[in-house]
Amino acid sequence: MIYAADYKFRRQGILISSRIYIAIALLVAAIFSPLPLSSIPLALLALYLYLWWQPISAISSLLLNYFLFFALAILFQPIVGIFFPLLISVPVLVSVNHALLQTSATLRYRESGRNRSPTGICTIMFLIPLVILVISALLSNLTLTLACLISASYLGILLRKVIRGMPSKPVEEIRIQQRMVAGTKTNLQLKLNSRCKVGGILFVESSHEWLKLRPTKLLLDAKELQIDVSLSPPLSGPSTIKFRAYAIDQWGLIQLQFELEPLSLHIIPRARYAAWLARKYLDEAKTGSLPLASLPMALKTSSLSRTGIEYYGSRLYQPGDSLRHIDWKHSLKFNKFVTKEFAQSHGQSAMMLINLAVSDEEEADKLAYKVIVTAISLAQEGIPVALAAYDHEDVRLTTPPLQPRELVVRSLELTQQIVAFINPVRYLSPPDIARLRANISRVKFAQSEASKVLLQLLQLEYRTLDNNARLNPATKALLEALAKEKRQVNIVLISHHNHDAEALAFDAFSFARKGHAVIEV
Numbered sequence: 445m446i447y448a449a450d451y452k453f454r455r456q457g458i459l460i461s462s463r464i465y466i467a468i469a470l471l472v473a474a475i476f477s478p479l480p481l482s483s484i485p486l487a488l489l490a491l492y493l494y495l496w497w498q499p500i501s502a503i504s505s506l507l508l509n510y511f512l513f514f515a516l517a518i519l520f521q522p523i524v525g526i527f528f529p530l531l532i533s534v535p536v537l538v539s540v541n542h543a544l545l546q547t548s549a550t551l552r553y554r555e556s557g558r559n560r561s562p563t564g565i566c567t568i569m570f571l572i573p574l575v576i577l578v579i580s581a582l583l584s585n586l587t588l589t590l591a592c593l594i595s596a597s598y599l600g601i602l603l604r605k606v607i608r609g610m611p612s613k614p615v616e617e618i619r620i621q622q623r624m625v626a627g628t629k630t631n632l633q634l635k636l637n638s639r640c641k642v643g644g645i646l647f648v649e650s651s652h653e654w655l656k657l658r659p660t661k662l663l664l665d666a667k668e669l670q671i672d673v674s675l676s677p678p679l680s681g682p683s684t685i686k687f688r689a690y691a692i693d694q695w696g697l698i699q700l701q702f703e704l705e706p707l708s709l710h711i712i713p714r715a716r717y718a719a720w721l722a723r724k725y726l727d728e729a730k731t732g733s734l735p736l737a738s739l740p741m742a743l744k745t746s747s748l749s750r751t752g753i754e755y756y757g758s759r760l761y762q763p764g765d766s767l768r769h770i771d772w773k774h775s776l777k778f779n780k781f782v783t784k785e786f787a788q789s790h791g792q793s794a795m796m797l798i799n800l801a802v803s804d805e806e807e808a809d810k811l812a813y814k815v816i817v818t819a820i821s822l823a824q825e826g827i828p829v830a831l832a833a834y835d836h837e838d839v840r841l842t843t844p845p846l847q848p849r850e851l852v853v854r855s856l857e858l859t860q861q862i863v864a865f866i867n868p869v870r871y872l873s874p875p876d877i878a879r880l881r882a883n884i885s886r887v888k889f890a891q892s893e894a895s896k897v898l899l900q901l902l903q904l905e906y907r908t909l910d911n912n913a914r915l916n917p918a919t920k921a922l923l924e925a926l927a928k929e930k931r932q933v934n935i936v937l938i939s940h941h942n943h944d945a946e947a948l949a950f951d952a953f954s955f956a957r958k959g960h961a962v963i964e965v
Contacts, residue, residue, distance in 0.1 A: 462538040463496060466512060469532060473519040485519055488512065502550050503565075506543035510569070510595075512536055514576055517591040526587050533591060537598055541695075544569075544602075548696025553647045559612060559701050566697040569599055599697075606693045609641035610700065614664060614691045617706035624709060625717045626809060629676040634706045636662075636669040643694040648687050648704065654678060655685065664691065677711050679809045684708055714813030715859060722816050722852050725823065793828040793845050795925050796855075799918065799939035800862050801836040807940050812859040814938050814965050819855035822936075823848035830933070831855070832925035834917035835863050836943045842924040867942045874945045877953035880906055909950050916947035922955070934961040 470489040474482045492508065499505055513536040520529035547565055554564075573592040580588035615636040624630060636646075644664045648671060650657050655675040662669050675685075685707040691700040760780060774782040798815055802808045822829050828845035831854055840861060846854060880902060887899045913919050918939075926933070935955060937948060952962040 458538060459542050462535060462542075465535050466492060466509075466516075466539060469516055470512075470519075473516065473523070476523045477519065478522070488515060502543065502547040506540065506547045506565075509536060509539040509543050510572060513540060513595060514588065514591050517587050518585075521585075521587045527590070529587055530590055530594060534594065537595075540598075544695045544697075548645070548692060548694055551645070551692055551696050553690035553692065553699060553701075556699065556701055561699050561701075563692065563696055563699050566599075566603075569697075570596070573599075602695055603697060606642055606695065606698050610644065610691070610693050610698065611639055612700060613702050614638065614640040614644070614700060615646060615669065615689070615704070617704045619706055619708060621708045621710070623712065624675075624677060625712045626677060626679040626714050627813075629674070632673045632675070632707070634671045634673055636671065636704070636706070638664050638667050638669060640664040640691070640693075645692050645694075647690040647692075649689070651686060651688060652677075657687070664694075673707070677709055679711065679713055679806050683710070714809045715816070718813045718816035718820075719856065719859075721820055722856050725820050725852055726849060793830070793929070793931075794822055794934040794936055795830040795832060795922075795929065796822075796936045796938060797918065797922055797925070798831070798833040798858060799835070799942070799944050800833055800840060800858070801867075801942060801944075802862060802864055802940055803867060803942060804864060808862045808864065811862055811938065811940065815855050815859055816852075818936060818938060818965055819851050823851050829936075830925050830929055831858070832921040833858055833861070834921040834944075835861075836865050836867070836917070838917050839921040839924060842921060842928065844928045874941060874949035875909060877906075877909065877950055880909075881953075909946055913947040913950040913954075916944055918944040918947045919951055922951060932959045934963055937962065937964045 467489060470485045470492065474485040474489065477485060492512065495505060495508060513533050516536060517529040517533045520532050524532075544565070551563060551565070573595045576588060577592040580586075580592060615638055618635045618637065620632070620634070622630070622632065646662045646664050646669065648657055648660055648662070652675075654677055655673065658672045658674070662671070684705055687704040687706070689702050689704050691702075692698070760782060769784045771782045771784050796815070796818065798811075800811075802811055819829070826848060828847070829851050830845045831841060831843045831851070833839075833841040841854075841858065843854065884899065884902045884906065887895050887902060890896075890899075922935070935952075937952070939948060941948065952964075956962050
């Protein structure tokens with residue numbers, strides 16, 4: 445640390461000395477230049493001092509210093525001859541080098557068809573002396589020609605150093621293997637060993653939405669780099685994870701594009717994991733001896749359940765809500781009526797309403813996992829559970845309340861009946877039946893003709909949803925299972941809301957009003 449601080453201090457001292465040197469050189473050029481031309485170095489001196497005191501950007505500082513390298517050679521040529529101005533201009537390259545280092549820190553990678561390509565700064569730095577060389581040839585100015593050759597030589601030395609010190613893959617990944625259940629989330633730490641001898645910046649980019657990297661920008665000065673990874677792979681995720689990586693040297697001249705493969709995944713399907721949990725449960729004789737059988741997602745009581753025993757949450761007041769359940773504290777705070785909601789799942793049997801229709805393998809895997817783990821969770825609690833399963837065509841199964849072991853066995857069998865189909869209809873969100881009913885109640889009190897027409901439209905929408913729900917296999921399965929139960933139950937919905945989206949929304953509202961608790965997994 446002491447050596448690094450000392451090196452930084454010396455480097456800063458050299459930079460300040462170079463800047464003072466440039467200012468003095470411009471002042472001397474103004475003094476000894478012919479009177480008509482003395483205003484040019486004075487204007488350059490004023491601009492240089494202003495940008496030193498109030499810098500605009502790193503690129504502007506770089507271009508100004510690079511321009512002053514050629515300008516000093518031209519300004520001192522009438523004073524000291526052809527060759528000596530070059531000796532005066534060479535120290536300016538110290539400031540040019542520092543400006544290059546500052547500019548490279550602000551660069552971003554750009555897509556390129558080649559693994560190794562020059563950056564925009566590199567192109568500009570070589571293009572400027574090339575243009576000046578053409579001008580010097582037209583003017584027959586030997587001093588300017590030699591200045592161009594010196595600048596090109598300086599850039600060539602830097603390029604050679606970068607190419608030799610920066611291999612095509614400047615970091616080496618340390619590969620790790622990870623076993624994960626599809627859809628679960630974990631955090632990992634990846635390590636990279638730097639092979640770059642000239643320093644620079646490394647950019648890493650994830651190719652997958654379910655995989656996040658932090659940080660995405662690292663300095664290549666350290667020998668060992670660390671990247672924190674947060675991932676939740678789907679069933680169809682790749683076994684070998686690849687990152688797109690880009691590296692830029694510390695002078696910002698060359699960009700490298702390459703791939704990193706630091707992670708190998710073994711993705712376990714959710715359905716396979718859930719089936720293992722079910723078999724483990726069935727092998728155990730006592731209820732509750734399976735510590736792994738926990739439901740990763742909460743069973744949420746539908747917002748349509750307005751009465752019950754346990755406080756669940758709060759929402760805005762709607763017509764039909766009991767005045768006894770108004771939350772006066774929150775109502776005063778928000779200046780709107782807020783009513784309390786209660787879960788009513790205590791002391792009742794349950795019914796699992798399962799939609800076996802999915803659109804792809806990923807949804808099939810999620811559905812099987814939800815069905816089995818929900819069945820295990822309810823079985824561990826010793827709750828009698830009836831099953832009602834359907835697909836996009838018809839009802840496939842309804843049962844009376846089952847005992848825990850039989851419930852798990854039948855749930856395992858149900859996962860074998862999952863079917864995939866192509867649904868041409870896409871739902872942005874299911875209809876809000878409670879809000880529709882509340883709007884109908886409000887409009888009934890209005891007397892205008894427009895309100896009457898609106899009331900007819902709202903009632904038409906409600907009747908259409910009602911008729912469609914009655915024809916849907918979801919409602920048929922639900923009614924068949926309730927006919928066997930003949931009492932209030934907790935309805936547990938497990939569906940991907942494809943063909944049954946509107947029917948489930950209407951049924952949840954309808955059966956919640958009849959006293960059934962509606963819970964969605």
